[in-house]
Amino acid sequence: MGGKVTCTLGEVKQRADFIVYWGGNPAECHPRHFTKYTIMQKSRFLPRGRKDRTMVLVDIRETKSAKAADTFLQVKPGKDFELITILRAMIKDQRVTDAQIEDTGMTREVLDKLVDQMKNCKFGCMFFGMGLSMTRGKHMNSAALLTLAAELNAFTKFVAMPMRGHGNVTGADVIMRWQTGYPFGITFNRGYPRYNPGEFSTVDVLVRGDCDAAFIIGADPGATMPQPAIDHLKRIPTICLDPHITHTSKLARVHITTAPQGIAAPGTAYRMDELPLPLKPALKSPYPTDEEVVRRINEELQKKPFWMPEGAPLTMTAHG
């Protein structure tokens, strides 16, 4: 069974002589990734910067990021999982036929070279984007790449990292882990955290109509989710906090305008490599911060009767 082998971006900056971007378009979606963290940086170990590094881009179409790559590999749409699995087999010298390789849009020559680069670099790093993690196969595609990276450690130093978008989504992940043990997809309906993606993840919950009120903050599902999910948000009391009036605000029973984080609200945000950074707001907002509003809702709820029956046990063996 695999695992997750990763590092902070500073390690990539200092050491990574071989970098793969898979299913992402950093040139347009994370514009400073190349210059600040990866291929363009010089370091004591890679004094010539770009010249000392090799970059491979894997994607289903040639994006602007391809210009920055030494090699662009165009994988057939929906074949990422197959291609990564082929690579896992090839690094172990298992036989895969040419026809099977070509079915992913690659050739043996190309993959032989890639495997050779992966095994013989000094420090390899794979970044994967939503082109990988949000297409058919979803979390299994990410798991495949993480496993490949872990397995490459039999030959050299190799790590992998998701290219998180969406602002501070990493912070949510990190905080939920320390407070609940789980990164997302959690229920507290038994009085303690339980986890089951697919059961407690929001799209599934909304599409099945499994919740009867929604509190939405720092997201606009009214614009991004499938229609049945949006329909359910319209049916139930939805509460929305956002600096703007969003699609979700328009379908919500309650909208509260809040100060935008990092611009007018202070605090902390986590970078994609799970490093926390302080925010330095330049402006003073006429609106309260998210933190303040949610705290006040919490305080308001404290005044109401608690939902758990009296005399319920204080500890028990978890059940899932």
Next chain:
Amino acid sequence: MTLQVVNNATCTFCGCVCDDIQLHHDEVRIHEARKACVLGTAWFLNHTAEKKYPVALVDGKEATLDEAIEAAAHHLHEADMPLVYGMSNTTCEAQKECAALADQLGGLLDSHTSL
């Protein structure tokens, strides 16, 4: 008019969370975000300290913050299975309050990650 400067400000638009941005502002609007990329620049310049929207809306009508907080607490308290969702574009401090909210409510807690 001379603009005020904030050094080493942090941009939360994408997961890079660059913390070397220099913001030039007049307290209402950010006029320049040096070192920021195109996405970051748009992010900083598109938010202002102007009061463009009502403080709160309850059932489509303008409401005070107190009224909105009371209404929010009421709906959440009544629900048998409330959901707390999102938390991408917000601070860790607010995220902690959200986790506390779901814990206190006995509800669901989920972020963008599950998409």
Next chain:
Amino acid sequence: MIRITGGKVYDPANGIDGEVKDICIDDNGRIVESIDGGRTIDATGMIVFPGGVDVHTHVAGGAINFARAMTPEDHRRTQAFIRTKTRRSGLGGMAPTTFATGYLYAGMGFTTVNEAAVPVLSARHTHEELADIPIVDKASLTLMANNEIMLDQMQAGEYERAKNVVAWYIWAAKSYGVKAVNPGGVAAWKWGEDAKQLTSPIEGYSNLTPGKIVTQLAQICDDLKLPHPMHLHCNNLGAPGNVSTTIDTLKHLEGHRAHIAHSQYHAYGGDDWDSICSQTGQLAEYFNTHPHITTDAGAVLFGDTVTITADGPWQHLLYKLTGRKWGNLDVENETGCGIVPYTYRPSNLVNAVQWASGLELLLLIKNPWQVFLSTDHPNGGCFWRYPEIIKLLMCADFRKECLEQLPDKIKGKILLPEIDREYTLYEIATSMSAGPAKALGLTKKGSLGVGCDADVVIYEEDPTDIARTFAHPRYVLKAGEVVIEEGDIREAPDGQEFLVKPHMAADTDEFMQPRFEDCYTMQFENYPVELERIERKDLQELPAE
């Protein structure tokens, strides 16, 4: 105000060994000579200890949080703390959530913990987690021995500079002291190598050896007047025959204070996994003749756990040995950490040697002020299993029973069967409270003397099961507040954090900035943890030399 009356008091810091006496607590949460009025707790027939102090544990920060994400299957089967109107919910298990960590520690009478491995880059994160661990007081140690800016200064022979760098990092991280892990080895691991010999130069450096790092860093900790000496995780953890590395390391420390972390993992003889054996006799003898050095056991308990250390090479080895999950996280310029779930089995010869070695060290090191209770949580076992270790230390007969589960071929590989020593309550109180508090330099902890923090545990002795006694205290008081009563958590107040501000040369910022910008990816100005982020703190400013 509270008066605890009628209990047998074990307070090694004040030489009190089972004397029946009253303990008085004032409204400031301090122990005082006497009080007028207030609540009386009748502890007649019970025993009274100072609150436990964990000198070495991993309960907060990037690594344990990584472990939490890797073990959802464990969270599903563990003890759940149910939400109450005022108290947050939590999950126990191998890598407990922050809230549960506080409940579990307090629930067995521990009131102070030392988070022993904080990379500076995740210091901000670690403090946020520590703030979410209720009830107990906390200290944290900054990982230093593989910091490249410091290593460069040592390599250049710039001792003063190296010292300022260390001071700068301690203050930037808002920590309490220095943890050295596998000196030179983690830096090498980032290239997939390891540093196993104390006298050969480490990968990437011309003349800097692990031995030199150890000596200089110990000197730096002394010169900075840190209340806790260098906290050292020796090279070559877990490897057969590593006792020679450990003894060699200790020799490099002559003339310095030091605390050796989880020495069980560093006390093996043999040449490979088949011939591995305990060499705790040698190591204990060293401690017995060098009273200025302390250690914690890093004892192993059979069962499931998750191993998590900044020792990447060892983790990769474990992953290869077990074929289970593996997480690894390298932090720029500082350290790395690896995470592998693991099950210690009595039938496994290596595990059996580890289990015996931890207990042997606790029993063979004669002075309980020198060797402390720990499992290197979660590496050797979860901290909430400490009462099982106490039972093993106090009952030679119980040890004998446990020895029978071990494989036959263990004969001749361990010393435990020949050891009859049984800890007294006084010695237990020393090893789990007074001793670690003293080693940490926490003068108000581990003592029931007047002026100390009123962290007090009252146990009801269960002569049939000592582990039960220590797992279920009747009362636990934290800073004078009753937090556990009759087995229930009554209050979950916030604890405080211990910080030090070491003295450093005035130009250290200017010195650091260009070097910092060379290897880090965040802004120099954004890097230090702001003091005001730590809400409840006990800050100690250290004098210059």
Next chain:
Amino acid sequence: MSTVFRLKEQPNVPLEAEVLCPDTIADLSNAEIRQLTVFHGKRQVPLEDFFDVEGDGSVDMELHGDLKKVRWVARAMTKGSVTVHGDIGMHLGAYMKNGRIDVHGDASDWIGAEMKNGLIHVHGNAGGQVGAAYRGDMQGMKNGTIIIDGSAGLEVGMRMRRGTIILGGPARDFCGLEMKGGTIVLREGAEIRTGAWMRRGTIISLKPLQMMPTFADSNEFNPTFLNVYAKHLQQYNIDLPFAADAGSYQRFAGDLSVPGKGEILVWNPA
């Protein structure tokens, strides 16, 4: 006499009702059963708020109604039978140890997840993760039999260790994902990535499959064990072709990426 449960009130949000299990109700009176606690979302309510209960407790249970939102029925059951007339929600028979469950309707996700033994027969369709492992666990179902007459969703038999899953209809992606043993029979084939990352175990498909690239195509054959296995399956009214004159099986070995020693047998009619 079976104990009969009729859903009288449609739950608004999921109803977690692991008390609906022979082990829990067998020795209880009708009145006691009515008072058992179920979780309607976060609300702890007596069972009778949602169900009419007929008869005293027994090891045989009948459930009637649209139970799509009712979860965890027959969790860890060790004996008796549960018969569902209607659709049933998630986690039916999860951790089940013995006994028999019949669903005359559709079932949802995670049925028979991590089950140890027993039989589950769904006469309609099932959701995903049939007989699978929950997140983080190393092993899915450890033994027992799951028969789905209709189709099933994603990750059927994920990490299963032993036992049998038989699907009358097609499976979706990742059928037999990381399988460690046991057998999956696919009468109508599957979508993609069947047997991905499998270590051991057997997947038999009566329809052509789109194979993962990391399976090696070996010989065509009619292994003798299939003869025995086909007879074994006849007790569930499943006909597995094996006669040489009717066709043969093409054998694929993999998943090479692990590298694993699983096999996928695809029926090739003559």
